[in-house]
Amino acid sequence: MAHGQDAEPDMPEAVRHVWRDVLRRDPHQELFHADVRGALRSIAPVLVEHPEYTDVVGRLCEPExxxxxxxxxxxxxxxxxxxxxxxxxxxxxxxxxxxxxxxxxxxxxxxxxxxxxxxxxxxxxxxxxxxxxxxxxxxxxxxxxxxxxxxxxxxxxxxxxxxxxxxxxxxxxxxxxxxxxxxxxxxxxxxxxxxxxxxxxxxxxxxLGGSALRPEATGFGAVYFTQRMLAEQGKDLDGARVVVSGSGNVALFAMEKVIAAGGTVVGCSDSRGSVSEPDGVDVDLLREIKGQRGSVADYAEKRSGATSGSDSAFLLECDVALPCATQNEIGTDEARALVDHGCWVVAEGANGPVRPEAREVLRAAGVGFGPGKAVNSGGVAVSALEMQQNAGRERWTAEDVDTRLQQIMSDAYDRVRDAGERYHGDPADLENGANAAGFLRVAEAMTSLGVV
Missing domain, CATH: 3.40.50.10860 (Leucine Dehydrogenase, chain A, domain 1)
Known part of the structure; x- marks a missing residue:
C-alpha cells in the first residue's frame, strides 16, 4: 500500500476512494495502476460539472x-x-x-x-x-x-x-x-x-470480409491526428524530420503516410536497435526486410547512408516523434533528448509508449503530446467500419474508408481538444482532454443503463 500512499497527495478527493480500491484489489498491476491514476486525475474536474457521474467511476475502473x-x-x-x-x-x-x-x-x-x-x-x-x-x-x-x-x-x-x-x-x-x-x-x-x-x-x-485499409488504419490515423496537432502550432509535415519506432504495420504505414505528406523519416528502430538515415528511410526496402524476418540492423547493412545506432531512435534529432512499438519505450532520457533537439510533437502510435515521468518532461518543455488512446484510435475505428460492412454484406473502397477515417480522426481531435480546454483550461492538454472526453461519453451511457 506504500505505493498508493505515496501517490495519494495529488489525487483529487472526489476519486481518491476509487484509487484506493484499485490498489487494494490489484496491488501488483503497475501498468494498470498508472493508466487508472492518469484517468482519475483527468476526470476529477468533469465530476465538478457532472456530479451525477460520480458513482460511475468505481464501476468504470473494474472490468465487467x-x-x-x-x-x-x-x-x-x-x-x-x-x-x-x-x-x-x-x-x-x-x-x-x-x-x-x-x-x-x-x-x-x-x-x-x-x-x-x-x-x-x-x-x-x-x-x-x-x-x-x-x-x-x-x-x-x-x-x-x-x-x-x-x-x-x-x-x-x-x-x-x-x-x-x-x-x-x-x-x-x-x-x-x-x-x-x-x-x-x-x-x-x-x-x-x-x-x-x-x-x-x-x-x-x-x-474473408476484411475491410480495405484495415492494415494501414492505425498508422494512417496516427499521422492524420498528428497533422491536426501540428496545424495548431502553425506547422505541418512538409519538410519535417520524423523518427518512428517499431517495425510492424503501425510504424511502416505511419512512415508511408509521413513521406506522402512531404516529411522525411530520418530514423527508425525495432527490438534489435535503431538506424539513422538523414536522407530518409526507404520504407519499401524496410518492409521487404521485415517480411523476411530481418531487422533494422539488416536494413542498415544494405543502405550506404544508414547508420546503426543505440537501442532508442528517440535520441536522434527530429521535429516529430512517433513511438509505434510498445509501452514504456520513451523514458526521461529520451524525453530530454527530444526536448534538447527541439522536437515539436510526440504522438503515441502505440499504447502507452511514453512513461508518465517522460510525459512530464515533455509537458514542462511545451512539446505537444498526443496520447495513444486518441492518436492510435484509427485502427479500431476502421475495425468498427469493418463491422458495418460485414453487417450489411457490403465492401467499401479504400478511398471511401480513408475518407471516413480522416473524418473520424479529425472529429476525435476536436473532442479531445475541446475537453482539454473546457475541463483543464488548455486546448493543448490532449492527454487530460482525451480522458475527459472519453469518460463523458461512457459515463452518460452507463448512467442511462442504470446500475449495471
Missing part, C-alpha cells in the same frame, strides 16, 4: 469480466506445450466489447487490463458504438513455425469462441496477430459455432 484460460498445443516435435490466454471484457456500455489480441511473451493480466482500460476511452473517442476489451496470450509468435502458430491459434480460439461473437465481443489483431492469425482464429471459431459470422472478428483477410 476477466477470462483467463489454458492454451495447450503441440509443437513440430510432438511435444505438448502450454501457454496462458486472456480476454478482459472491460466495458460494454456503448456496444459490443472491441479490442485486439496481442501475442507476446510479456502479455499478462496487468498488460491486458491496462490495454483494455485504454480501449474503453479510445473506442469512445471514435464516436462509434463499441465498448472496450482486450486479450492475448503469453507466446512469442516469432519463435513458432507456421504450422505451430496455426495450431496455437486454433487452440486459443477453441476456448475464446464461447466468449465472443458479433453482438458480444469482437476481437481484432494487435502485436503479433495480423490478418493471417485472425483468419486462423476465425476459421476455428466458425467450425465451432457452425455458421458463417464474419462480424465476430475484424482485421480479417480481405477474402
Amino acid at each position: 469480466r476477466v477470462i483467463v484460460f489454458r492454451v495447450p498445443w503441440t509443437d513440430d516435435h510432438g511435444r505438448v506445450r502450454v501457454n496462458r490466454g486472456f480476454r478482459v471484457q472491460f466495458n460494454s456500455a456503448l456496444g459490443p466489447y472491441k479490442g485486439g489480441l496481442r501475442f507476446a511473451p510479456t502479455v499478462d493480466l496487468d498488460v491486458v487490463k491496462f490495454l483494455g482500460f485504454e480501449q474503453v476511452f479510445k473506442n469512445a473517442l471514435t464516436g462509434q458504438d463499441i465498448g472496450g476489451g482486450k486479450g492475448g496470450a503469453d507466446v512469442d509468435p516469432k519463435e513458432l513455425s507456421t504450422g505451430e502458430l496455426m495450431r496455437f491459434c486454433q487452440s486459443f480460439a477453441t476456448e475464446l469462441a464461447q466468449h465472443v461473437g458479433a453482438t458480444i465481443d469482437v476481437p481484432a489483431g494487435d502485436m503479433g496477430v495480423g490478418p493471417r492469425e485472425i483468419g486462423w482464429i476465425y476459421g476455428q471459431y466458425q467450425r465451432l459455432v457452425g455458421h458463417h459470422e464474419p462480424g465476430a472478428f475484424t482485421g480479417k483477410p480481405a477474402v
